Amino acid sequence: MSTATKPKHIGRNISRIRELRGMKQEALAIAIGISQQSVSNIEASETIDDEKLQAIAEVLGVSAEAIKNYSDETVFNIIGNTYHDNASSLNFNCTFNPIDKLIEAYDENKKLYERLVQAEKDKVEYLEKLLKAK
Known part of the structure; x- marks a missing residue:
């Protein structure tokens, strides 16, 4: 039984971050000067060259390292630890x-x-x- 970890799927990480940003593939493609089909191919690939990764990271507003190390669990943990439903504690006092x-x-x-x-x-x-x- 192998304990080696599976390498991160960079394309999938790019797709997730892009979706979290509310950006379409076409918008990302225009921003980095490639076709929408090329963005689709990048998101389907496990690896990507550092130059393209840096350009995509810049457009998405994150670092290349953030794309490489992205995980859904981390995002949910951050949301869970920082989001508070204050609806019950809101105090609507008119002045x-x-x-x-x-x-x-x-x-x-x-x-x-x-x-x-x-x-x-x-x-x-x-x-x-x-x-x-x-």
């Missing part, structure tokens, strides 16, 4: 009273309406004055 704001808006609308009515009264008065002058 104002919504009813007071509603009353303020009502009063402002009332004042605007009164000014509009007064402007119409002034207009009618002015027109009546013009008619009497004739």
Whole structure:
């Protein structure tokens, strides 16, 4: 029985990181100047030359070492250790009273309406004055 570890599948790691970044193969291909089919072939291969790996790592925003050493377990451990559901501890305290704001808006609308009515009264008065002058 062999205890030798299987070498990492670099292409699969690239695929996983690209998917975690929400990037399509086509976008990665455009960013590094190759075809989408070439990206597909790279993701299917177990090894990749260091120059291409460095270019891909730069586009994905990670180091080449991060691609080589990527593992799903590590990602899940990081997410599990850093994500906290704070929904139960959220405290939604308003810094104002919504009813007071509603009353303020009502009063402002009332004042605007009164000014509009007064402007119409002034207009009618002015027109009546013009008619009497004739």
